[in-house]
Amino acid sequence: MYPPRVTLYEVGPRDGLQNEAAQLPVDDKVRLIEKLAAAGLSRIEIGSFVRPDWIPQLADTDKLASRLPPGPRYAALVPNRTGLDRAIAAGLREVAVFMSSSETHNQKNTNKSIAESLGHFAQIVPAAKKQGRFVRAYLSTVWGCPYEGKVDPMRALEISRELKKIGCDELSLGDTIGVGNPLQTRTILELFLKHLDPGYLALHLHDTNGTALANCLVGLEMGITIFDTSIGGMGGCPYAPGAAGNLATEDLASMLDDMEIATGVDLEKLFEAGELAQRLIGHKLTGRRLQAALGRRHPGEARAEAST
Amino acid sequence: MYPPRVTLYEVGPRDGLQNEAAQLPVDDKVRLIEKLAAAGLSRIEIGSFVRPDWIPQLADTDKLASRLPPGPRYAALVPNRTGLDRAIAAGLREVAVFMSSSETHNQKNTNKSIAESLGHFAQIVPAAKKQGRFVRAYLSTVWGCPYEGKVDPMRALEISRELKKIGCDELSLGDTIGVGNPLQTRTILELFLKHLDPGYLALHLHDTNGTALANCLVGLEMGITIFDTSIGGMGGCPYAPGAAGNLATEDLASMLDDMEIATGVDLEKLFEAGELAQRLIGHKLTGRRLQAALGRRHPGEARAEAST
Numbered sequence: 001m002y003p004p005r006v007t008l009y010e011v012g013p014r015d016g017l018q019n020e021a022a023q024l025p026v027d028d029k030v031r032l033i034e035k036l037a038a039a040g041l042s043r044i045e046i047g048s049f050v051r052p053d054w055i056p057q058l059a060d061t062d063k064l065a066s067r068l069p070p071g072p073r074y075a076a077l078v079p080n081r082t083g084l085d086r087a088i089a090a091g092l093r094e095v096a097v098f099m100s101s102s103e104t105h106n107q108k109n110t111n112k113s114i115a116e117s118l119g120h121f122a123q124i125v126p127a128a129k130k131q132g133r134f135v136r137a138y139l140s141t142v143w144g145c146p147y148e149g150k151v152d153p154m155r156a157l158e159i160s161r162e163l164k165k166i167g168c169d170e171l172s173l174g175d176t177i178g179v180g181n182p183l184q185t186r187t188i189l190e191l192f193l194k195h196l197d198p199g200y201l202a203l204h205l206h207d208t209n210g211t212a213l214a215n216c217l218v219g220l221e222m223g224i225t226i227f228d229t230s231i232g233g234m235g236g237c238p239y240a241p242g243a244a245g246n247l248a249t250e251d252l253a254s255m256l257d258d259m260e261i262a263t264g265v266d267l268e269k270l271f272e273a274g275e276l277a278q279r280l281i282g283h284k285l286t287g288r289r290l291q292a293a294l295g296r297r298h299p300g301e302a303r304a305e306a307s308t
Numbered sequence: 309m310y311p312p313r314v315t316l317y318e319v320g321p322r323d324g325l326q327n328e329a330a331q332l333p334v335d336d337k338v339r340l341i342e343k344l345a346a347a348g349l350s351r352i353e354i355g356s357f358v359r360p361d362w363i364p365q366l367a368d369t370d371k372l373a374s375r376l377p378p379g380p381r382y383a384a385l386v387p388n389r390t391g392l393d394r395a396i397a398a399g400l401r402e403v404a405v406f407m408s409s410s411e412t413h414n415q416k417n418t419n420k421s422i423a424e425s426l427g428h429f430a431q432i433v434p435a436a437k438k439q440g441r442f443v444r445a446y447l448s449t450v451w452g453c454p455y456e457g458k459v460d461p462m463r464a465l466e467i468s469r470e471l472k473k474i475g476c477d478e479l480s481l482g483d484t485i486g487v488g489n490p491l492q493t494r495t496i497l498e499l500f501l502k503h504l505d506p507g508y509l510a511l512h513l514h515d516t517n518g519t520a521l522a523n524c525l526v527g528l529e530m531g532i533t534i535f536d537t538s539i540g541g542m543g544g545c546p547y548a549p550g551a552a553g554n555l556a557t558e559d560l561a562s563m564l565d566d567m568e569i570a571t572g573v574d575l576e577k578l579f580e581a582g583e584l585a586q587r588l589i590g591h592k593l594t595g596r597r598l599q600a601a602l603g604r605r606h607p608g609e610a611r612a613e614a615s616t
Contacts, residue, residue: 002491181566182525183310210559210596211566213522217490251518258489258519288518 002220005262007043008249009172009202009228010036012277013064014045014077016234016246017057020281026060028280030067035273036231037069040265041249045075045096049083065090075136079110084124088131095128097121097168098138101156102145105176109140118162125167137168138204142188143180153188161195171201172228175215178208178245185218193222202226207233207286208245213255216247220261227252232274232285248287250274310528313570315351316557317480317510317536318344320585321372322353322385324542324554325365328589334368336588338375343581344539345377348573349557353383353404357391373398383444387418392432396439403436405429405476406446409464410453413484417448426470433475445476446512450496451488461496469503479509480536483523486516486553493526501530510534515541515594516553521563524555528569535560540582540593556595558582 013033017024024032029046036044046068047061061076065087068074075094078084087095099117100106106114121137128135141148142156160171173188192201203219205212205227216227230246253265274290275297284291321337321344332340337354344352354376355369369384373395376382383402386392395403407425408414414422429445436443449456450464468479481496493511500509511527513520513535524535538554561573582598583605592599 179566181563183567208596208600209562210518211521211563213519214525214563217522217525254517255489255519255522258487259491288516292516 002259002261003223003225005225006220006256007226008041008253008263008265009226010041010044010231010249011204011228011246012036012231012234012249014047014058015228016230016232016277018048018055019235019246020057022281023057024280026063026067029060029064032231032273032276032280033064034069035269035276037071038266039269039273040263041270042072042264043075043094044072045077046092048077048079049086050077050079062086062090065092073134075134077138078124078128080120081124081127084128088128088133092133094134094136096136096138096172097125098140099159100140100145100176101159102141102148102151104147105141105145108147114159118159118166121163121168122166129167134170135168136170136172136202137163138172138174139163140174140176142173143175143184144177146177153191156188157191157195160192164196164200170226171196172204172226173201174204175206175212176204178206178212180205180215181211182214182218185215186222189219189222189224198223199225202228204228205247206245207247207251212245212247213251216252216255229253231270231287232277232281232290233287234277234281234285245286248274248285248290250287250289250293254289310567310569311531311533313533314528314564315534316349316561316571316573317534318349318352318539318557319512319536319554320344320539320542320557322355322366323536324538324540324585326356326363327543327554328365330589331365332588334371334375337368337372340539340581340584340588341372342377343577343584345379346574347577347581348571349578350380350572351383351402352380353385354400356385356387357394358385358387370394370398373400381442383442385446386432386436388428389432389435392436396436396441400441402442402444404444404446404480405433406448407467408448408453408484409467410449410456410459412455413449413453416455422467426467426474429471429476430474437475442478443476444478444480444510445471446480446482447471448482448484450481451483451492452485454485461499464496465499465503468500472504472508478534479504480512480534481509482512483514483520484512486514486520488513488523489519490522490526493523494530497527497530497532506531507533510536512536513555514553515555515559520553520555521559524560524563537561539578539595540585540589540598541595542585542589542593553594556582556593556598558595558597558601562597 047058052059078095229249233248235246271293355366360367386403537557541556543554579601
């Protein structure tokens with residue numbers, strides 16, 4: 001009833017760093033990505049080709065792209081034709097376009113209406129395909145919008161079908177603010193899977209409320225096999241309102257390993273990557289398994305067992 | 309596919325406090341329990357009638373029992389006949405016996421072999437029933453034992469059927485160290501539900517690895533309607549090895565509320581109880597929703613939204 005194999009799409013170097021105050025030098029990003037690749041992650045999103053002043057943390061994506069270790073397929077966000085050209089020049093095999101399923105979030109995040117975003121993608125996605133690039137599309141706020149509240153899944157589905165028609169190879173559905181619950185996830189996926197293949201969909205679930213793994217489980221039950229995660233949970237502090245709260249790669253990888261679902265990831269090496277991420281970022285990351293693993297390596301805080 | 313209604317069995321004043329360093333005075337426990345009752349929790353475990361020197365945090369359970377607000381059904385652990393007599397004298401309507409499904413944990417936790425525990429319960433459970441008490445049984449380490457590792461679900465089932473035969477009214481299956489995964493939960497429940505009614509079973513899932521909600525979800529899918537939780541996640545720091553890591557009452561209550569599953573609990577009042585618990589314990593509790601709620605009440609740490 002669960003798929004035998006799952007792909008983890010690592011967003012730490014992009015979605016994670018984008019939401020951290022720390023600005024890592026390229027050298028540190030390379031070190032982190034080397035660790036992620038060594039842990040067996042096969043897809044890694046390294047940054048964003050937006051205007052450098054928009055997201056200073058990711059302003060060095062061109063430089064970073066020239067120093068990536070072989071192995072994984074690397075991706076970056078491209079907001080427009082200029083970004084796409086930079087991604088292609090940088091030699092990335094995958095690019096990602098992004099938009100939201102709620103008008104207000106799309107406007108604030110991309111400065112476009114939903115119709116404008118779709119019109120825009122109809123230009124750049126075929127251009128990316130012509131260059132042999134794999135094109136991922138992000139559709140944000142499907143589970144809820146910080147400005148509009150609930151989002152109509154029918155509207156999100158319409159946009160999704162349009163994105164497929166335009167030529168996107170994969171669609172990552174985002175619970176951008178981590179408000180999703182398992183019943184809602186089931187409802188959304190039941191609707192989407194009437195019209196789209198499960199292999200076409202990825203889930204990008206934030207863990208603000210601690211429900212990301214439960215939502216992933218529903219996805220697994222319904223045949224989803226691609227999940228976006230961030231090393232250490234980088235990019236989100238669940239204890240701050242409005243925080244991104246990325247699902248930690250080790251938390252999902254470990255649960256899948258426990259469930260005998262293959263990911264190709266070496267957990268011990270993943271914890272090493274998480275430990276490095278925490279050191280580079282300079283504050284405790286939120287991943288539970290990472291903190292437990294660090295506790296095992298640095299004992300002394302050990303406590304008594306509970307009795308029931 | 310999910311049950312319409314779920315009962316939360318609050319273990320904070322017992323399992324929570326038992327695993328916290330702080331020793332609360334009776335007055336503080338009364339205040340906390342008043343808040344829990346006001347939030348609509350219908351079952352609350354207040355302490356343990358073990359020898360006072362065993363668990364100093366719970367040494368005042370007799371005193372506490374005389375000062376409980378009306379409404380909820382209150383319970384306490386009883387390890388033996390003396391404990392049962394104390395519980396009955398204190399007027400508690402429910403008592404709980406406890407044992408483990410692994411020999412080593414049972415020996416360390418109760419000083420008895422599994423056979424001795426069962427023999428012992430065969431004496432005290434009928435005595436409790438004769439006094440009109442509702443008898444809950446805890447079976448610990450079903451998902452894994454800190455000393456023995458994996459536990460054979462068939463062995464756990466045998467013990468469970470014995471506990472039913474002895475006259476226990478309810479059985480709470482414990483993932484004592486929080487190592488359970490959803491596949492395992494499904495396997496265990498599929499086996500148990502061949503022989504026991506879903507209404508007879510409660511799940512006592514610790515959240516050490518952040519998987520408790522995903523495991524609860526499997527329980528819900530399989531018709532389980534009683535879940536043990538601890539206010540604020542009291543009793544477990546997920547960042548310490550071997551920590552209890554109780555599932556936070558607000559985390560499950562909120563997810564159920566989002567899923568339109570009734571619990572009878574007022575979430576805002578529950579957060580008030582959690583806020584009090586945190587103040588009394590004196591350190592940040594682990595519940596994610598509690599911390600988010602406290603963040604909303606005390607903004608200033610607010611951060612930007614993520615973009616995908």
